[in-house]
Amino acid sequence: MIEKTKAPGKLRSRAWFDNPDNVDMTALYLERYLNFGLSLEELRSGKPIIGIAQTGSDLSPCNRHHLVLAERVREGIREAGGIPFEFPVHPIQETGKRPTAGLDRNLAYLGLVEVLYGYPLDGVVLTIGCDKVTPACLMAAATVNIPAVALSVGPMLNGWHKGERTGSGTIVWRARELLATGEIDELGFIKLVASSAPSTGYCNTMGTATTMNSLTEALGMSLPGSAAIPAPYRDRQQVAYETGRRIVKMVHEDLKPSDILTRDAFLNAIVVNSAIGGSTNAPIHLAAIARHVGAELSIDDWQRHGHHVPLLVNLQPAGEYLGEDYYRAGGVPAVVAELMRQGLIREDALTVNGRTIGDNCRNAVIEDERVIRPFAEPLKEEAGFIVLRGNLFDSAIMKTSVISAEFRERYLCNPDDPDAFEGPAVVFDGPEDYHARIDDPSLDITPETLMFMRGAGPIGYPGAAEVVNMRPPAYLIREGVHALPCIGDGRQSGTSGSPSILNASPEAAAMGGLALIRTGDRVRIDLKRGTADVLISDEELAERRRALAEAGGYRYPKSQTPWQAIQRSLVGQLETGAILEGAEQFQRLAQEAGLPRDNH
Numbered sequence: 001m002i003e004k005t006k007a008p009g010k011l012r013s014r015a016w017f018d019n020p021d022n023v024d025m026t027a028l029y030l031e032r033y034l035n036f037g038l039s040l041e042e043l044r045s046g047k048p049i050i051g052i053a054q055t056g057s058d059l060s061p062c063n064r065h066h067l068v069l070a071e072r073v074r075e076g077i078r079e080a081g082g083i084p085f086e087f088p089v090h091p092i093q094e095t096g097k098r099p100t101a102g103l104d105r106n107l108a109y110l111g112l113v114e115v116l117y118g119y120p121l122d123g124v125v126l127t128i129g130c131d132k133v134t135p136a137c138l139m140a141a142a143t144v145n146i147p148a149v150a151l152s153v154g155p156m157l158n159g160w161h162k163g164e165r166t167g168s169g170t171i172v173w174r175a176r177e178l179l180a181t182g183e184i185d186e187l188g189f190i191k192l193v194a195s196s197a198p199s200t201g202y203c204n205t206m207g208t209a210t211t212m213n214s215l216t217e218a219l220g221m222s223l224p225g226s227a228a229i230p231a232p233y234r235d236r237q238q239v240a241y242e243t244g245r246r247i248v249k250m251v252h253e254d255l256k257p258s259d260i261l262t263r264d265a266f267l268n269a270i271v272v273n274s275a276i277g278g279s280t281n282a283p284i285h286l287a288a289i290a291r292h293v294g295a296e297l298s299i300d301d302w303q304r305h306g307h308h309v310p311l312l313v314n315l316q317p318a319g320e321y322l323g324e325d326y327y328r329a330g331g332v333p334a335v336v337a338e339l340m341r342q343g344l345i346r347e348d349a350l351t352v353n354g355r356t357i358g359d360n361c362r363n364a365v366i367e368d369e370r371v372i373r374p375f376a377e378p379l380k381e382e383a384g385f386i387v388l389r390g391n392l393f394d395s396a397i398m399k400t401s402v403i404s405a406e407f408r409e410r411y412l413c414n415p416d417d418p419d420a421f422e423g424p425a426v427v428f429d430g431p432e433d434y435h436a437r438i439d440d441p442s443l444d445i446t447p448e449t450l451m452f453m454r455g456a457g458p459i460g461y462p463g464a465a466e467v468v469n470m471r472p473p474a475y476l477i478r479e480g481v482h483a484l485p486c487i488g489d490g491r492q493s494g495t496s497g498s499p500s501i502l503n504a505s506p507e508a509a510a511m512g513g514l515a516l517i518r519t520g521d522r523v524r525i526d527l528k529r530g531t532a533d534v535l536i537s538d539e540e541l542a543e544r545r546r547a548l549a550e551a552g553g554y555r556y557p558k559s560q561t562p563w564q565a566i567q568r569s570l571v572g573q574l575e576t577g578a579i580l581e582g583a584e585q586f587q588r589l590a591q592e593a594g595l596p597r598d599n600h
């Protein structure tokens, strides 16, 4: 347990509600918070004021259950001697927001920073869930650095169709193949997809949501064992209550995000990400969180610390099972314990309950070895990402565990070098171009083709959309070719198992190498050397670059909202978290500025 205790009467909220140096303002602050029924006694009693950053709404169905869970959080806060103040966070729904929720993470982050800094809050419960809600909340908590604990909303119950598990997202990629080949009609498509979403909660697969909620627990920012609990389970309500109780104690202990979000915590998260088969979105969000808390983390850490770690969790898309099974098998603590026995976890990393991750997880056991495999019998060896570089981009990542033997055969260019692959490129400029042309036979897509998607990055889209995973043309699916490698400057859904090369930085819109590639160029990928190159001469590449620059650069659609334009002018690349550049230099501001000035 940590020993830090904050002197009573030194709470941040006292500057609003009990400031003898400025009685005028104290009255003003008190007056309006009394108007809905809080009493003077409560607000002057020195009890911590705890924010509940509410991310649920009708617009965010993945997080909507937080509207219910917040009641139990409030009860926990009250019982531990705090006063809950619930407030809304800018909604982020991956499947609802156009052009992409990727645009909203930085906006929600900025809004939450202002709330946490500018209101009388001593600590906060971050209600996390859908993909980008989690990093947005953690980035904001790291920036303001007040005691914060994350509460996951939990995954949906397992989906079922004709006796088989249907996992969110993953079933979409399968169903769109069936639709493309005419095996199901539009209504059948909708019903099959909807079968995967049987209850409140987020994706029940190991998509980006389950990944980010699991990694939040691995980072130490949520209570041990809490990430995997399905949203409708009673245990979820119970952990909401415990989370409310715990945050009050954290305020008294002055246990802050900077105490927890250390480099060791991030390295633990990288190791866990490989073992759970986590989403390719995780490197982007962890980079963003690390930069906001000031922890050192680079894209190369993913390969160095994560690539050799085997896949233990048998969840779709890499495996068979879904969220309920993951929880019953032991969830994050069982995975961490298994990794810990191999010396892969930095056991001293502190967590929100005041104990280390080692102490929290040491005695956890795997309850079902079909779902969480023992280290000695993994689902796949070397399940982490590798980082590729070359004349196409400075960095991109690839999950090598999804490369099948068939893939290796199709693209092998030299039998003596089993890790080098070659194929011709077919290039799409955005998903509209892809949808319009994918089934056009004149494109001549063959089982040896590498499909490129560009214009999908943080500036180009804007926001970096999950559009890189593209299905092959229907005629190839009918021949049994279900996936072609996709390469792009956007993201891929965490629920896709395609062998893709993703998050390419810099993107085409920033004149990265992808802007220069043309359909018909040959591309070589060398997994051993970590390279990806278009096989044209440096002179030809330079000539293409010159011509494109002269023509005004790589073209992308105009901004449609003020935020799109603002984000485009400030955002960095996916490799470094796609944060608002400059925010890093600003991120210490809220921590070092002391309290905000009075408002009247």
Ligand SMILES: CC(C)(O)[C@@H](O)C(=O)O
Binding pocket: 094, 095, 131, 168, 169, 203, 206, 207, 208, 209, 279, 281, 466, 492, 493, 494, 495
């Ligand atoms: C399934 C979604 C919407 O694509 C996302 O949640 C992810 O897993 O990346």
